[in-house]
Amino acid sequence: MSRLEKRQVTKMVPVPSHSIVPERDVDKAPILECSHLGIDFGGLTAVNDFNLTVGRTEIAGLIGPNGAGKTTVFNLLTKVYQPTRGTILIDGKDTHGMNTVQVNRAGIARTFQNIRLFDKLSVEDNVKIGLHNQIRYPMWSGVFRMPGYWKKEKLAHESAMELLHLFDMEGLANHQAGSLPYGAQRRLEIVRALATNPSLLLLDEPAAGMNPSETADLMENILKIRDTFQIAIMLIEHDMNLVMGICEGICVLNFGQVIAKGTPEEIQNNPRVIEAYLGSQKKEG
Amino acid sequence: MLLGFLNNLINGISLGSIYAIIALGYTMVYGIAKMLNFAHGDVIMVGAYVCFFATGSFGLPPVVGVLLAMVVCTVLGVVIERLAYKPLRQAPSLAVLITAIGVSYFLQNMALQLWGSDPKSFRSVVPTGSVSLLGGQISVSYVTLVTVLACVIIMIALTAFTGNTKLGKAMRACSEDKGAAQLMGIDVNFTISMTFAIGSALAAIAGVLLCSTYPTLMPTTGSMPGIKAFTAAVFGGIGSIPGALLGGILLGVIEIFGKAYISTQLSDAVVFAVLIVVLLVKPTGLLGKKISEKV
Amino acid sequence: MKQLSGRKNKRLLDNLITYGIVVIAFLVVQFIQAGGGLSSSLKGQLVPICCYVVMAVSLNLVVGVSGELSLGHAGFMSVGAFSGVVASVALQDLIPLGPARLFVCMLIGAVFAGIAGIIVGVPVLRLRGDYLAIVTLAFGEIIKNIINCLYIGVDGNGLHFSVTSEMALNLAEGGTAVIKGPMGATGYAKLATFTAGFLLVIVSLVVVLNLIHSRAGRAIMALRDNRIAAESVGIGATKYKLMAFVTSAVLAGAAGALYAMNYGSIAAKKFDFNTSILVLVFVVLGGMGNIRGSIIAAAVLTVLPEMLRAVGEYRMLIYAVVLILVMIATNNATIRQFFAEKLHGAQEDGKMSRKGAAK
Numbered sequence: 001m002s003r004l005e006k007r008q009v010t011k012m013v014p015v016p017s018h019s020i021v022p023e024r025d026v027d028k029a030p031i032l033e034c035s036h037l038g039i040d041f042g043g044l045t046a047v048n049d050f051n052l053t054v055g056r057t058e059i060a061g062l063i064g065p066n067g068a069g070k071t072t073v074f075n076l077l078t079k080v081y082q083p084t085r086g087t088i089l090i091d092g093k094d095t096h097g098m099n100t101v102q103v104n105r106a107g108i109a110r111t112f113q114n115i116r117l118f119d120k121l122s123v124e125d126n127v128k129i130g131l132h133n134q135i136r137y138p139m140w141s142g143v144f145r146m147p148g149y150w151k152k153e154k155l156a157h158e159s160a161m162e163l164l165h166l167f168d169m170e171g172l173a174n175h176q177a178g179s180l181p182y183g184a185q186r187r188l189e190i191v192r193a194l195a196t197n198p199s200l201l202l203l204d205e206p207a208a209g210m211n212p213s214e215t216a217d218l219m220e221n222i223l224k225i226r227d228t229f230q231i232a233i234m235l236i237e238h239d240m241n242l243v244m245g246i247c248e249g250i251c252v253l254n255f256g257q258v259i260a261k262g263t264p265e266e267i268q269n270n271p272r273v274i275e276a277y278l279g280s281q282k283k284e285g
Numbered sequence: 286m287l288l289g290f291l292n293n294l295i296n297g298i299s300l301g302s303i304y305a306i307i308a309l310g311y312t313m314v315y316g317i318a319k320m321l322n323f324a325h326g327d328v329i330m331v332g333a334y335v336c337f338f339a340t341g342s343f344g345l346p347p348v349v350g351v352l353l354a355m356v357v358c359t360v361l362g363v364v365i366e367r368l369a370y371k372p373l374r375q376a377p378s379l380a381v382l383i384t385a386i387g388v389s390y391f392l393q394n395m396a397l398q399l400w401g402s403d404p405k406s407f408r409s410v411v412p413t414g415s416v417s418l419l420g421g422q423i424s425v426s427y428v429t430l431v432t433v434l435a436c437v438i439i440m441i442a443l444t445a446f447t448g449n450t451k452l453g454k455a456m457r458a459c460s461e462d463k464g465a466a467q468l469m470g471i472d473v474n475f476t477i478s479m480t481f482a483i484g485s486a487l488a489a490i491a492g493v494l495l496c497s498t499y500p501t502l503m504p505t506t507g508s509m510p511g512i513k514a515f516t517a518a519v520f521g522g523i524g525s526i527p528g529a530l531l532g533g534i535l536l537g538v539i540e541i542f543g544k545a546y547i548s549t550q551l552s553d554a555v556v557f558a559v560l561i562v563v564l565l566v567k568p569t570g571l572l573g574k575k576i577s578e579k580v
Numbered sequence: 581m582k583q584l585s586g587r588k589n590k591r592l593l594d595n596l597i598t599y600g601i602v603v604i605a606f607l608v609v610q611f612i613q614a615g616g617g618l619s620s621s622l623k624g625q626l627v628p629i630c631c632y633v634v635m636a637v638s639l640n641l642v643v644g645v646s647g648e649l650s651l652g653h654a655g656f657m658s659v660g661a662f663s664g665v666v667a668s669v670a671l672q673d674l675i676p677l678g679p680a681r682l683f684v685c686m687l688i689g690a691v692f693a694g695i696a697g698i699i700v701g702v703p704v705l706r707l708r709g710d711y712l713a714i715v716t717l718a719f720g721e722i723i724k725n726i727i728n729c730l731y732i733g734v735d736g737n738g739l740h741f742s743v744t745s746e747m748a749l750n751l752a753e754g755g756t757a758v759i760k761g762p763m764g765a766t767g768y769a770k771l772a773t774f775t776a777g778f779l780l781v782i783v784s785l786v787v788v789l790n791l792i793h794s795r796a797g798r799a800i801m802a803l804r805d806n807r808i809a810a811e812s813v814g815i816g817a818t819k820y821k822l823m824a825f826v827t828s829a830v831l832a833g834a835a836g837a838l839y840a841m842n843y844g845s846i847a848a849k850k851f852d853f854n855t856s857i858l859v860l861v862f863v864v865l866g867g868m869g870n871i872r873g874s875i876i877a878a879a880v881l882t883v884l885p886e887m888l889r890a891v892g893e894y895r896m897l898i899y900a901v902v903l904i905l906v907m908i909a910t911n912n913a914t915i916r917q918f919f920a921e922k923l924h925g926a927q928e929d930g931k932m933s934r935k936g937a938a939k
Contacts, residue, residue, distance in 0.1 A: 078812060104814035116809035118802050129802045132795065133814045139823060142794025143787055149794065156795070196813050321710060369904055376911035379649065383864045384907040386857055390900035398897065512717070512853065519714045550762075554725035557718035561704070564715055568707050 028056045029092055031107070031200050031232045032077070037086035038256075039076055046072045047256040050086070054200065054249075059226055060234040061247035063267075065276065069256040070236045071113055074202050078110050079103045091199060105133060109198035111189040113205050113236075119178030123169065123188055126177050127160040130195025135159065163191050166228070167221065183214050187221070194225065201225065203235040207242050215239055219246050244268065252276070288422055293545045294538065299429040299498065301537020302436035306491040307514030308521070308529035309443060310484030316460040316524040317480045320378060323385040324365060325488060326511015327392035330504060332358045332489030333496040334400055337407055347410035354489040362485025363478050371474070389508070396504035404503045407496035432494045439487065440530050447526065456480055460524065513540075516560050522573025531571055536560075595789050598872040602785065605879070606778045613774075621886055627842040629882045630777025631657075631835040634784045636862035636878035637871055638831035641788050643860065644869035645797070646824035647804030648705070649713040651856050652720030656829040657836035658851035659696045660689030662727055664837025665765045665846065669758045670734045672769075682771040682841060686780065686834045693833020696723070697826040705821045720856055727764075727848035733757040764847030765840065772841035780838055781875075784831045788871060791827065800824050865906060 030053045037050040047069040054060050062070050075081045077088060079100045088095045090106045098106065109130075118126050137152040164170045167187050172180060177188060186206060193201055206222070207215045219242055226233055237243050243250060244264040252260040252267060254276045260267055267273055307329060314322045332354040339350035369388050373381045411431045415424040447453035455476045458466040467473050495510060496502050513536060521532025536556060543555035563571065609626065612618050639653045664685040675681040704715045731742040735755025742748040746757050759765045791797045799820045802810040807817060840846040862881055866873030888895035909915055 080808065080812075100808075100811040101814050101816045104812060110812055112809065112812075116806045116812075118805040118809065120805055121798070121801060125798055125801075128795075129798050129810070129815070130813045132799055132802075135795075137795060139791070139794070139796040142796055143790045145790060152795070192813060315710075321713075369908070372908045372912045375913045376907075377868075379643070379864055379868070380907050380911040382649075383861055384904055386861065387900050387903035387907065390896060391904065394897040394900060398893065512721075516714060516718065519711065523710065548729065550729040551725055554722045557722050557725075560718050561715050564707060564711055565703050568711060570711075 030054060031056055031058075031091055032234070033087075033089040033092075034077070035087055037073075037076060037083055037088060039072065039081055039084045045256055047076065047253075050076075050253075050256075050258060052251055052258075052261075054232050054234055056199075056232060057226055057230055058232050058249060059222065059247050060232070061243040061250040062234060062236045062253065063238070063240075063243055063250060064253035064259075068253040070253055071204055072256075073253070074110060074204055074236065077103070077202060078108055104196055104198075107199035108202065109193035109196045109200075110202035111186070111193055111204055111206060113208070115182075115185050115189055117177040117185055117188060117192070119176070121177055122173065123164065123175050123177050123180065124157070124160050124173040126188055126192050127163055127195050128156050130192040131156050131159055132196075134195065134197050160195070163195055166224075167191055182209060186210070186218075190221070190225070194229065198231060200232045200234065203233065203237075205236055205238065207237055207239045215242055218242070222246055288419075289545070291423055293541050295423070295425055295429060297538030297541035298534060299432050299537070300541060301517075301534035302432045303491050303495050303498070303533075304510065304514045304517045304537050305436050305530045305533025306439055306487050306494070307510060308518040308533045309439065309526060310487045310491075311515050311518040312521075312523055312526060312529040313443075313456070313480050314484050315518065317456055318370065318477055320370065320381045321385065321515065322484075323382065323511070323515075324388035324392060325484065326507035326509075326514070327389050327396075328358050328362060328365075328485050328488040328507070329492035329495065329510060330396060330502075330507030331361060331392060332492035333407065333502050333506065334396060334405075335489070336410065336493045337405055337496070337502055340410065341408060351410060351490065351493050354493055355486045358485040358489035358492075359482045362481040362488070366478055366481040371477075393504045393508070400504070402504065404501045407500040407502045409497040409500065410493055411497055428494070428497050432498065435490060435494060436530070436533075439490070440526070443483075443526055452476065452479060513556070516557065519570055520560055520563060522570030524574070525570070525572045528570060528572035535571075591793065594872075598789070598875070599782070599785060601872065602778070602781055602875065606774075609774070621889075622883070625883060625886060626774040627772045627777045628839060629879050630774070630781050631839040631842075632859065632862065632878045632882050633781050633875050634831055634835035634838075635859045636866065636874040637781075637784050637788055638828040638835070639859050640863045640866070640869065640871060640874045641791070641824050641828045641831075643863050644867075644874075645788075645792055645804065646800050646821060648821065648825070649709065650716040650825075650828075651713050651853070651860065652700075652716035652718070652723075653828070653832055653859050654851040654853070654855035655716075655720035655723040656693040656696060656832035657839065657855070658720075658723050658727060658848060660686075660693040660833025660836030661840035661846055661851065662730075662732075662759060662765060662836075662848075663692035663833075664689035665768050665840050666732055666734070666739070666758050668771065668841065669756060669768050670739060678769070678771050679773070679776065682773075682776055682838075685771070685841065686776075686837045689837030690830045690834040693836065694826050694830040696833075697829025698822070701822045701825040701829075702818075705818060705825060717853060717856070720851075720853060724848045724852055727759070728762050730759055731757060731761055732759040762847070764845055764850075766845040768841075768844070770841060770844055772838050777838060780834055784834075785871070785875075787827065787831065792871075796820060796823055861903065865903075 032052070032054040034050055034052045038048040039046050050073060062073060064070050072081065076083050079095065079098055090103070090108060093106060095103055095106060118129060121129070135152050135156045137148045141148045161170050161173065164173055167190070169184065169187060169191065172184060177185065180188065190203065190206070203222070207218050210218060222233060222235070223246060225231070235247070247264060250262065250264060250267045251258055252273050259276055260270045260273045262270070307325065310325055311322065314320065314325070335357045336350040336354040339345045339353045340347055345353070365388055369384050370381060373384060409428055411428045413427070415426040416430065417424050447457055455466065455471045456479070458469065458471055459473055459476045463473050492507065496506070514533065517532035517536040518529050519532070520536060521528030521530070539559055540552050540556050543552035547555055567573070609618070613623065635653060635657060639650065642648055642650045667688040668681060668685045671681055671684060675684060700716070700719050704712060707715060729743055731744070731746055731749055733740045733746070733749040733751045733755055735752040737752055740749040740751060746760055749757055751757065756767055758768065799810070799815045800823065802815055803817050803820055811817060836851070862878040863874055865881070866875070866877035885895055885899060888898060891898060
């Protein structure tokens with residue numbers, strides 16, 4: 001907990017256009033730039049005119065009521081859905097025409113709202129699958145057990161264990177992923193995503209179903225990921241303690257539209273946000 | 286040339302109607318139980334044998350023979366479902382598939398033991414004769430007329446049944462979501478049994494009509510039409526009743542045209558090749574629903 | 581760290597047991613055969629058993645490991661069988677040594693089946709589940725139909741093809757028609773030996789087991805368990821699905837060539853839908869993704885009907901009933917729970933692999 005208390009939230013730069021980027025990232029090219037992003041399902045507009053810029057090492061939050069289109073934004077960013085309108089630049093590169101696989105190679109990794117692990121495989125294999133494009137050797141090298149196979153498999157094993165160690169999971173390496181407790185499954189999904197060496201990590205409700213102490217650990221872990229790997233993290237979350245505690249920039253969606261952007265303080269005091277989202281929660285609390 | 290074409294078209298529609306009736310059984314069972322019932326083709330064979338013995342050995346009138354076949358097949362269908370498929374409701378779909386194949390083997394070999402392997406010559410339940418069209422240039426046999434008529438009547442009846450009756454609505458509810466249907470007070474097991482009953486009764490009709498048109502009856506008579514009808518169901522979009530009709534008719538027409546204009550031996554290859562092309566263009570069949578996975 | 585090396589050793593031991601079973605079975609059969617203790621009907625089954633084992637192992641790669649239902653595996657066996665037979669006749673003078681020619685023919689059968697696998701796989705693997713199953717079924721039937729009206733002959737000038745009749749081949753003096761439409765292939769030397777079958781089984785085991793425990797194998801299994809998640813970590817579905825499918829077709833092709841060489845003649849209808857289903861039954865009974873199970877199921881179920889000859893005409897009936905009962909017994913939730921409680925712990929690992937891929 002100590003690190004959380006010591007940490008100071010970076011001051012947001014004044015919003016020039018549609019960007020909110022932490023001060024330290026201002027002079028670096030942003031990792032993600034979305035402009036006028038939108039998608040229609042049939043006649044229904046699920047997301048419209050979504051503009052967002054995420055800095056190199058920013059922790060950004062995407063919040064909004066249920067059904068606001070948050071996960072749809074993630075699905076657009078990872079090209080699970082192809083956007084109807086707008087552009088997505090990853091590290092300045094246009095992702096137009098790319099598929100999920102190519103977007104991952106371009107630097108976006110994600111976790112899923114409803115956990116999607118490779119349930120029947122071991123924890124270590126799950127991470128190794130994340131390392132698929134990082135440690136490569138051809139198929140026949142594996143079939144005929146060429147020297148390259150042994151070398152690369154050893155490397156894959158070491159890298160996987162190193163990543164698992166970072167999250168205190170090396171002891172679980174040989175367990176079946178599907179048999180892990182809920183919290184560990186969520187952590188494993190993050191480890192697997194990190195194994196793909198992303199520059200932007202998308203976390204879809206990472207604290208869902210966690211108790212306060214698990215959530216606190218998670219916050220610690222998210223900061224650790226950012227500091228260790230120096231990557232940007234964008235997360236969807238309903239737990240306001242987590243969002244307000246670690247996010248530097250927050251974007252609020254409602255009915256597929258961005259209704260506010262800013263620092264946690266700004267968002268907390270934004271009347272539209274209070275009306276759409278936080279207001280009702282405050283009344284309940 | 287044109288006359289030949291028309292003749293082939295009529296034959297194709299006739300064969301297609303039989304496929305459509307069988308495919309309806311496939312598609313209903315698939316829609317509700319999400320299983321490929323490979324034993325369905327063999328139920329057809331059983332139905333044909335029952336009718337054969339009823340009208341041949343016992344001298345009963347054809348209508349009684351058909352009704353008897355329907356009753357026997359209905360009971361058979363329900364019994365198969367209860368004994369073989371119901372214990373596997375929660376099992377992986379492949380286990381159910383293999384069980385269905387086991388049932389198929391069982392029915393075929395049972396027929397072999399009971400009725401022997403020698404082909405029986407099936408006597409048509411429809412009087413021989415034909416209607417002349419275009420001043421006698423084209424003749425349509427009574428069997429063809431009855432087959433097409435039966436298919437149309439069954440289609441209309443089934444559509445009305447699934448759309449308007451309580452049981453029909455229960456069937457549609459079960460095919461959407463069994464758990465939710467159960468919570469709404471629908472007896473899922475009963476509904477599934479009824480689906481098998483209807484499908485098997487249709488199979489009996491199809492068996493009788495099939496053997497009335499192509500009168501050789503053997504224990505393996507049902508397997509190829511079964512596979513073709515399954516293809517027809519997928520062709521039209523499995524789970525969809527109008528799809529089964531459309532798929533069945535198209536498949537029959539393609540098969541007969543393939544036989545007439547391409548090659549007798551290759552007609553099956555043509556049918557399956559068309560199926561592959563259709564599925565590549567429309568991956569869930571002509572009238573099938575698009576399935577998308579929620580992320 | 582101890583647990584880890586333990587796991588690795590366990591996998592190694594697991595594979596060693598699998599290889600061990602095959603080697604020991606081979607040696608035992610050789611021993612009995614030398615002593616003359618093998619009935620002639622069983623002797624005739626030795627090569628087919630090896631072929632079916634390879635078929636089951638290779639189909640398991642598609643159905644169990646890759647998680648795609650294929651109902652047309654016999655089609656690839658067919659392609660391998662007929663291309664192998666044609667090669668065998670064509671190479672008669674070039675490679676007079678039997679075993680060498682057999683090897684080359686199996687290789688050619690494997691290559692042609694692999695090409696067929698690519699032709700089928702590239703467009704078809706975009707389909708899912710039952711739709712993929714029906715297309716593979718359709719493919720198997722198409723192959724059967726085409727070979728049924730194919731005529732191929734060999735003479736001094738090389739290969740001759742026709743789709744109409746033997747006459748249309750226009751063979752020169754001394755030429756032979758190898759494939760004669762519905763009659764199938766006849767007039768080639770029976771080159772297959774049990775040793776060749778054993779070696780093929782070992783090769784396919786090496787290929788499949790090594791593939792599974794490698795980077796590509798993990799990618800294939802990841803796609804099976806969760807396609808969307810696998811794509812999100814940068815694994816392209818088409819490439820790896822195709823890899824499993826084509827590898828499987830190649831092995832089936834080699835098995836088909838060997839199978840054909842065991843008999844003096846072979847017809848396309850031998851490799852029909854029922855054969856595909858038979859192999860699928862081996863895979864499902866042996867356990868999805870469980871290679872050792874596939875071997876045992878294929879061997880036992882190939883021998884069993886022969887053994888059941890004692891009960892005569894009822895054997896297929898018994899086979900059907902046993903099949904249904906076994907499926908119910910191994911998959912019914914109540915029965916499974918009962919056994920899980922009885923054999924707690926000891927059973928856990930087996931359950932894991934059995935559950936694998938059962939979608």
